[in-house]
Amino acid sequence: MINSKETTRALGIYPTMTLVEARSARDTYLLELSKGIDPLHVIKPKITSLEEVSREWHTRKRGWSEPHAKKVLKDLENHIFPEIGKRAIDETTGDVSN
Structure with missing residues (x-):
């Protein structure tokens, strides 16, 4: 329940997310909700470098x-x-010479 409203949230899709990952995501989500934060509406920092995107x-x-x-x-x-x-x-292209 968020803001006194019943809600449903999808935290991932099967089979992309394993059962262990789904349970972990659920637990994290419920913990954040208990702090009054709706994690699905929190603006996440933007990934900016090729390394960050690659690691993600x-x-x-x-x-x-x-x-x-x-x-x-x-x-x-x-x-x-x-x-x-x-x-x-956004500046990365196939050309690695520059």
Whole structure:
């Protein structure tokens, strides 16, 4: 109940979100509600760099083996982030020469 109104919230979709992730999201959501905050209406800070977007993308991986996921992240950290990771995402193009 938010502002004395019954509401329904979707915190993710199946099968993209696992049961463990769904329960964790529910618990976090209920904790915030108990503090008087509706987390679905809180403005989140904008992701601005290629590294931030890449790390967020990596957390949403599905169907990858753990070794593959670790290799992808390690490759990003070793080869991409040092060169162009701090670039603003809206300024990032396929051209890495500038």
